[in-house]
Amino acid sequence: MDYETHEYDVLVIGAGGAGLRAAIEASAAGVRVGLLCKSLLGKAHTVMAEGGVAAALANVDDRDSWKVHFADTMRGGQNVNNWRMAELHAREAPDRVRELEAWGAVFDRTPDGRILQRNFGGHRYPRLAHVGDRTGLELIRTLQDQGVHRGIDVHMEFTVVALLTSDGRAAGAVGYERERGRFKVFRAAAVVIATGGAGRAYKITSNSWEGTGDGHSLAYHAGAELMDMEFIQFHPTGMIWPPSVQGILVTEGVRGEGGILLNSEGRRFMFDSIPEPYRNQTADNEDEGWRYTQGDKNARRPPELLTRDHVARCIMREVKAGRGSPRGGVFLDISWIKKRLPKAEEIIRRKLPSMYHQFKQLADIDITKEPMEVGPTTHYIMGGVRVDGDTQMSTVPGLFAAGECAAGINGANRLGGNSLSDLLVFGKRAGEYAAQFARENPTAPLDQAQVRAGAEDAVKPFGNTGPENPYAVQAALQETMQSLVGIVRTESEMQEALAELTRLTARASVAAVTGHREYNPGWHTAIDLRHLLTVSEAIARSAIERKESRGGHFREDYPDRMPEFATFNIVTRKATDGSMELRRVPIPEMPPELKRIIEEQK
Amino acid sequence: MAKATFKVWRSDGDAGGYRDYGVDTVPGMVVLDAIHQIQATQAPDLAVRWNCKAGKCGSCSAEINGSPKLMCMTRLNSLPMDEPVTVEPMRAFPLVKDLVTDVSWNFRVKKTIAPFVARRADAPDGTWRVQQKDIDRVQEFRKCIECYLCQDVCHILRDHTMHDEFIGPRFLTYVAALEMNPIDAGDRVAALKDQHGIGLCNITRCCTKVCPEHITITENAIIPLKERVVDQFYDPVTKLLRIFRS
Numbered sequence: 015m016d017y018e019t020h021e022y023d024v025l026v027i028g029a030g031g032a033g034l035r036a037a038i039e040a041s042a043a044g045v046r047v048g049l050l051c052k053s054l055l056g057k058a059h060t061v062m063a064e065g066g067v068a069a070a071l072a073n074v075d076d077r078d079s080w081k082v083h084f085a086d087t088m089r090g091g092q093n094v095n096n097w098r099m100a101e102l103h104a105r106e107a108p109d110r111v112r113e114l115e116a117w118g119a120v121f122d123r124t125p126d127g128r129i130l131q132r133n134f135g136g137h138r139y140p141r142l143a144h145v146g147d148r149t150g151l152e153l154i155r156t157l158q159d160q161g162v163h164r165g166i167d168v169h170m171e172f173t174v175v176a177l178l179t180s181d182g183r184a185a186g187a188v189g190y191e192r193e194r195g196r197f198k199v200f201r202a203a204a205v206v207i208a209t210g211g212a213g214r215a216y217k218i219t220s221n222s223w224e225g226t227g228d229g230h231s232l233a234y235h236a237g238a239e240l241m242d243m244e245f246i247q248f249h250p251t252g253m254i255w256p257p258s259v260q261g262i263l264v265t266e267g268v269r270g271e272g273g274i275l276l277n278s279e280g281r282r283f284m285f286d287s288i289p290e291p292y293r294n295q296t297a298d299n300e301d302e303g304w305r306y307t308q309g310d311k312n313a314r315r316p317p318e319l320l321t322r323d324h325v326a327r328c329i330m331r332e333v334k335a336g337r338g339s340p341r342g343g344v345f346l347d348i349s350w351i352k353k354r355l356p357k358a359e360e361i362i363r364r365k366l367p368s369m370y371h372q373f374k375q376l377a378d379i380d381i382t383k384e385p386m387e388v389g390p391t392t393h394y395i396m397g398g399v400r401v402d403g404d405t406q407m408s409t410v411p412g413l414f415a416a417g418e419c420a421a422g423i424n425g426a427n428r429l430g431g432n433s434l435s436d437l438l439v440f441g442k443r444a445g446e447y448a449a450q451f452a453r454e455n456p457t458a459p460l461d462q463a464q465v466r467a468g469a470e471d472a473v474k475p476f477g478n479t480g481p482e483n484p485y486a487v488q489a490a491l492q493e494t495m496q497s498l499v500g501i502v503r504t505e506s507e508m509q510e511a512l513a514e515l516t517r518l519t520a521r522a523s524v525a526a527v528t529g530h531r532e533y534n535p536g537w538h539t540a541i542d543l544r545h546l547l548t549v550s551e552a553i554a555r556s557a558i559e560r561k562e563s564r565g566g567h568f569r570e571d572y573p574d575r576m577p578e579f580a581t582f583n584i585v586t587r588k589a590t591d592g593s594m595e596l597r598r599v600p601i602p603e604m605p606p607e608l609k610r611i612i613e614e615q616k
Numbered sequence: 617m618a619k620a621t622f623k624v625w626r627s628d629g630d631a632g633g634y635r636d637y638g639v640d641t642v643p644g645m646v647v648l649d650a651i652h653q654i655q656a657t658q659a660p661d662l663a664v665r666w667n668c669k670a671g672k673c674g675s676c677s678a679e680i681n682g683s684p685k686l687m688c689m690t691r692l693n694s695l696p697m698d699e700p701v702t703v704e705p706m707r708a709f710p711l712v713k714d715l716v717t718d719v720s721w722n723f724r725v726k727k728t729i730a731p732f733v734a735r736r737a738d739a740p741d742g743t744w745r746v747q748q749k750d751i752d753r754v755q756e757f758r759k760c761i762e763c764y765l766c767q768d769v770c771h772i773l774r775d776h777t778m779h780d781e782f783i784g785p786r787f788l789t790y791v792a793a794l795e796m797n798p799i800d801a802g803d804r805v806a807a808l809k810d811q812h813g814i815g816l817c818n819i820t821r822c823c824t825k826v827c828p829e830h831i832t833i834t835e836n837a838i839i840p841l842k843e844r845v846v847d848q849f850y851d852p853v854t855k856l857l858r859i860f861r862s
Contacts, residue, residue: 054665055723056762057673112743118732120751120758120797127738127745145755151672152758162723163731170720193712222667256644262670372670375689377644485656529661533713536660 015469017188017197019460022048022167023452024445025186025202027174028229030058031150031434032417033208034157035110035441036448040206041164043449048200049161050172050189052209052224056158059210059222060437063150064265064368065134066142067438068431069107073124074131075139075311080104082138084608085615087432089291090136090321091396091425092565093580094242097604098403099423103432103439110438111143119156121145133270133307136321136429138295138615140309147265147368153434172198174228175541176468177205177236177413180458184236184412188468192538195531197469201460203452206406206414206444207233207399208437212549214488214542216392217496220252220263226542227549229419233399234548238408240586241421241599242397243549244556245566247428248501250325252391254343259376261391264346264369266430268386269318271365272307273348275329276385277337283344284317284328292320294616304354323427323566326390330501333389343389349382358382390501394433396424396566397556400585405447406440412451412458416444421583426565475540478526484540487521491546494518499554504571508558515554519547551594556584559596620697622650624662625704626714635659636700641692647703648676648687651715663714671828674763678715679704684765684826708767708774719764725783728811732794735801750798757793757837759829762786766823766833772816782813785823785833792837795844809845814838 023045026037029052037049051058072078083104088095115121115129121143122130131140145152162168174189178199186201209229213221234240251264269275277283288296296317297303303316318325329344339345348366352358359382363370366381373379373386399408399415401422406414417437424432475484498511522544527537562576563569582598589595604612618641623634637658639650648666655662666676669688676687681695681702695701709717738745766785772778783791791808794800808814817838824834831837848854 053667053675054719057667057675059667061673061761062668062670115744115799116734116742118734118794118797118800120754120793120799122755123746123748123751127747128743130748145758148672148759151761155758159726159731162727170723193718222669222673224667257642258645258649259670368672375671376646376691483656483660485660489656527660533663533716534661535655535663539660 015197015466017199017465017469019199019201020048020167021457022046022200022202024204024206024448025200026050026206026208027187028052028058028208028210029055029168030060030208030210030417030437031153031157032437032441032444033206034154034161035438036206036208036416036445037166038157038161038164039442039445040449041166043446045449045452047166048202049166049168050174050200051168051170052173052228054170055168056154058154059225060150060154062220062222062263063153063434064147064263065267065270066132066144066149066431067111067153067434068134068137068141068429069111069143069435070104070141071108071111071129071131071143073128078139078141081611082615083107083141085612086137087423087429088425088612090427090429092427092575093425094564094583094601095425096403096422097608099440101608102403102443103423103436106439107435110435110442114153114156114438117156117160119152132267133315133319134430135266135269135319135325137431142431144267147267147366149434173538173541174232175472176464177232178461178464179236179410180461182237182410183458184410185458185460188465190472190531192533195534199460199465201457203455203457204412204414204448206416206448207419208415208417208441208444209419211395211418212546213392213394215491215495215546215550215553216500217492218252218261219392220249220261221392226545228542228545229415230398230552231545231548233408233410233413233415234552234586234588236410236413237588238410238413239400240397240552241400241583242425242556243552243586244560244584245396245426246392246553247322247394247396247566248326248390249393250322250329250390251346251388253377254387254389255341256377262372263391263393264386264388265366268346268348268366268369270307271348272304272351273318273346274316274350275318275325276345276347277332278339279337283332283337284320284325287328288317288320289324296320321427322430326501327568329390339387341387343387345385346388347385349384394418394428396426396428397421404443406444407447407451412455414444414448416440426567472541473531475525475527475537478524480524480526482521482525484522484525484527484536484543487518487525488539488543488546491518491543491550495550495553499557501568503557503567503569505558508554511554512551515547515551522547552586555594555596556586559584618697620650620692621700622654623700623702624651624654624715626662627711632711634702641697645692646688647680647690647692647701650692651687651703663712663716665716672761674761677706677763677765677768679706684768686763686828689828706764706768708770721779722762722764722767722786725787726790729783729787729791730802730804730807732797732800733802734799744799746798753836754793754797756831757789759831760786760789761829763828765826765828769822769826771820771822778813778816782816785838787812788814788817788841789831789833789837792841795841805844805848808841809849814841814845
């Protein structure tokens with residue numbers, strides 16, 4: 015097998031926000047950096063982030079501070095977060111946002127000319143720095159433009175098929191470039207995985223085709239541990255009609271700007287059940303909720319801005335009780351604000367331009383005049399590679415992970431806006447510590463046998479002749495995960511899912527690919543499938559193991575939150591016989607000063 | 617469920633042509649859905665770029681019935697479905713395969729533009745004070761999703777292939793976003809004239825018409841930049857001053 019070899023000190027896999035931020039930081043540390051993107055540079059899923067980046071800048075409400083942000087994040091994650099990561103994230107996010115402005119990002123402004131911040135679910139004060147509803151685009155463009163002037167080597171449309179290791183240490187990666195289908199080997203002293211999520215394991219998802227859990231699976235097969243894989247975030251508001259747009263995200267910003275959720279009876283059902291930990295912070299009447307969205311510091315937030323896991327479940331409850339909208343969701347209404355505000359239509363178009371555009375163009379709905387129909391969509395995976403909170407290094411020396419593919423910061427449920435800040439804070443840290451690791455450790459030797467095995471395995475589908483088609487297997491996998499390991503879970507259904515995953519793995523191994531290796535989506539789908547199968551198995555097994563309900567994980571057979579389950583994380587690892595091994599890893603004791611903050615912020 | 621015919625450009629090496637595919641249509645369908653259906657059921661190796669499927673990433677640019685558009689935002693009910701729908705790659709860029717083109721020229725051009733440089737901060741904490749009205753226009757330009765449809769229709773690039781002399785509407789808009797950013801301290805006016813070829817644009821507005829983000833490229837970005845070039849280099853008074861000084 016012919017292949018080109020490239021050598022770097024730090025290899026970054028994935029060029030969304032986390033990967034770009036890591037590459038910039040490593041490059042600033044003076045080491046040679048290679049950056050691999052699955053798509054073209056600047057097209058990663060980060061562009062889809064809408065609402066904003068959470069950082070306690072306290073520009074809009076001076077009562078905000080890193081301590082409040084820390085406590086909000088832990089409360090949202092229901093206390094199974096890596097508290098060290100939650101602390102670092104809250105402390106460092108403001109600097110990371112200000113740094114973006116110094117690199118050319120143009121955020122919306124407060125009347126006194128500072129970065130404007132908006133309300134979002136689970137955040138006590140208006141905390142999300144934003145640019146209308148296209149914050150992710152602003153962030154990725156800023157990082158991309160910063161990166162290209164720093165001498166980082168960018169390899170676009172490149173897919174990694176296997177990580178290379180040497181004596182249990184990261185040594186690089188092997189993969190193919192999409193355009194010609196040629197293999198390339200990247201040797202590096204340190205490797206940062208920043209590959210994002212795995213939403214494509216589900217039928218209804220806000221994720222693009224790229225979200226196939228590549229980094230989760232690559233790290234797992236290279237010997238790293240995964241953690242919290244049972245925690246999937248189903249975003250409460252995805253589009254549900256027409257069928258072709260099912261799953262596309264409707265930003266939480268709609269609710270931040272005063273949008274309300276209604277059932278078929280016209281009732282604001284979110285007032286019906288407010289979880290105890292949030293009772294003190296949540297409005298008990300419509301007027302107070304409205305005043306909060308308009309900046310009244312004495313008002314408490316409306317229940318539409320409770321955490322995503324809770325809102326998604328409330329929507330499911332309404333639908334199941336027969337109070338859903340005609341197409342099986344509920345109504346999200348922002349047009350009603352015209353009863354309260356002059357020039358409401360103009361305000362909606364200015365604050366939520368891409369939502370206006372999206373509904374107008376794809377669903378023939380004018381959101382300034384009529385409600386949207388929305389329902390939950392698979393959005394984010396809290397679980398990922400288990401890393402050290404400070405350095406982001408996985409359990410494999412020299413292998414780092416940052417952003418959505420790393421676990422810890424979000425616990426059982428992520429707050430909106432915390433992903434953009436997560437990828438900035440921990441992208442930077444991963445880049446910094448990967449560069450340090452590379453300076454302290456020479457590149458590990460290259461194992462030709464691993465390269466050969468990775469490449470041969472990748473081209474195997476071309477040798478299959480059977481009628482099985484990778485697109486059909488992927489569709490069946492998505493159907494299985496959606497119906498058996500979705501928002502509401504039970505042991506029997508998940509066991510059924512595991513059995514089905516075994517059958518799907520067999521089908522995937524004989525799925526045939528036609529044509530040649532040049533830009534062949536059928537082939538790419540076949541390769542993505544393997545990652546999806548690994549990640550799906552980890553999700554199902556971890557979800558079976560957690561016999562309680564917490565955050566994004568809801569068990570119909572164990573509907574309550576159990577205090578004993580707050581003391582550990584579920585960790586997945588590849589056993590020596592190749593099977594998936596699970597264990598419960600205790601959460602370390604939180605230091606008294608952090609405990610005190612949580613008490614103070616109750 | 618209605619049937620429709622799609623004539624899709626297929627290529628292998630240098631040879632290429634349209635191939636007809638039957639598609640089952642459902643309400644609300646967009647062209648990208650049809651392409652996906654063809655991939656999943658008839659042509660698994662049909663090459664196409666796409667990511668977000670929501671008009672936010674600018675990957676799925678193509679020419680649909682001859683018009684440059686995003687496939688993910690083009691509803692079938694906006695097209696005459698009693699005739700075949702033609703889908704072909706952007707013609708201003710070299711073909712890679714089927715609907716995928718080589719857009720790497722755009723990435724090289726961007727690198728030639730002087731990057732953002734922050735001016736001195738306004739506040740002791742290292743931050744700036746900027747009014748919303750002063751950045752409204754910059755934010756309009758920064759909506760750009762880099763789909764390169766404007767580059768595809770620009771006749772300087774498409775018909776005259778002056779890629780070495782002219783950076784195209786996308787990057788004139790990019791320069792405008794930098795030049796009009798109240799925090800930026802750079803100066804790209806001389807480069808606009810000498811390297812970026814702004815004088816070649818004869819404001820036919822083709823770029824503005826195809827922009828899926830509705831950025832008024834010609835009026836808000838290109839014309840004001842042309843005025844800056846004129847003010848700095850062709851204003852008779854400054855010209856005289858320059859002659860005296862040299």
